[in-house]
Amino acid sequence: DTGVSQDPRHKITKRGQNVTFRCDPISEHNRLYWYRQTLGQGPEFLTYFQNEAQLEKSRLLSDRFSAERPKGSFSTLEIQRTEQGDSAMYLCASSGELADNEQFFGPGTRLTVL
Amino acid sequence: GQQLNQSPQSMFIQEGEDVSMNCTSSSIFNTWLWYKQEPGEGPVLLIALYKAGELTSNGRLTAQFGITRKDSFLNISASIPSDVGIYFCAGEARGGGSNYKLTFGKGTLLTVNP
Numbered sequence: 001d002t003g004v005s006q007d008p009r010h011k012i013t014k015r016g017q018n019v020t021f022r023c024d025p026i027s028e029h030n031r032l033y034w035y036r037q038t039l040g041q042g043p044e045f046l047t048y049f050q051n052e053a054q055l056e057k058s059r060l061l062s063d064r065f066s067a068e069r070p071k072g073s074f075s076t077l078e079i080q081r082t083e084q085g086d087s088a089m090y091l092c093a094s095s096g097e098l099a100d101n102e103q104f105f106g107p108g109t110r111l112t113v114l
Numbered sequence: 115g116q117q118l119n120q121s122p123q124s125m126f127i128q129e130g131e132d133v134s135m136n137c138t139s140s141s142i143f144n145t146w147l148w149y150k151q152e153p154g155e156g157p158v159l160l161i162a163l164y165k166a167g168e169l170t171s172n173g174r175l176t177a178q179f180g181i182t183r184k185d186s187f188l189n190i191s192a193s194i195p196s197d198v199g200i201y202f203c204a205g206e207a208r209g210g211g212s213n214y215k216l217t218f219g220k221g222t223l224l225t226v227n228p
Contacts, residue, residue, distance in 0.1 A: 004156075031214060042118075042202050042218025043157065056215065091156050095214070101145040101164075101206050103216060105156035 002026060004106035006092050012112045013082055020078045021109045025094030032075050033103060034067055035091040036060065043091050043105075049075060082113045120203055120219030127193055128227050135201060135222040136187040143205030146179050146186040147216065152199045160201075161188070193226050200224070 005024045013019050025032045031050050035043035046065070047057045051072040061067075064082075069075040079086055089110050093103040120137045127133060137146070145164055149157035161172050163179035163186060170177055176189045186203055200221040206214065 006156075033214070033216075035216075040220070042120075042204070042220055043216070044218070045215045048214055056213070058215075093156075099162070100214065102147070102159060102162050104159060105149075107154075108156045110154070 006106040023092030024074045029094035029096045031095045033093040037089040118219040124223040126225045133190040137203035138185045142183040145206040147204045149202045
């Protein structure tokens with residue numbers, strides 16, 4: 001399977017704990033994006049990388065959130081001191097040079113904060 | 115910020131019927147994309163539109179990029195049960211700090227009765 005993969009698919013945590021999610025983009029894609037989706041809503045942009053550089057961050061990304069893409073391949077999204085309002089589906093997408101506005105999404109990580 | 119108004123919110127149709135849904139925006143987009151999402155999965159790209167007035171088909175799906183660049187519609191012909199899901203429009207506006215960020219509508223939930 002050469003699509004975008006995310007791990008884990010589901011995460012249940014207690015309020016105040018830290019969580020980390022991983023995204024592996026399509027191998028030849030240089031851009032990687034993180035979105036958050038809550039029930040009944042469309043995905044909302046969080047941040048994106050071009051290679052290893054983080055080029056844009058949404059105001060939704062509070063200082064408890066940090067994303068990295070150290071080698072320009074996989075990316076991690078960490079949430080520190082989780083809150084119940086962080087419960088959502090976290091989606092990763094990637095796009096390539098030739099059609100850079102066609103973003104292909106992974107299956108998402110469903111986070112539940114108790 | 116940019117917002118997309120997607121309608122209808124939900125549709126209940128009989129197998130074999132045609133479906134139409136649309137998206138409007140208060141601001142201009144350079145690219146319109148249509149995605150389908152099934153429960154517990156990430157959005158799957160259906161059609162990408164790049165030019166005002168462009169009409170593009172993908173099997174039984176047809177989408178158009180509005181001439182004003184502020185709207186788009188998606189038609190599904192001869193619906194089948196596997197068309198069930200949530201359909202999202204998404205727009206991308208290059209420039210002004212919005213590069214590569216997709217703005218999504220709230221989705222149209224499609225139910226097809228066999």
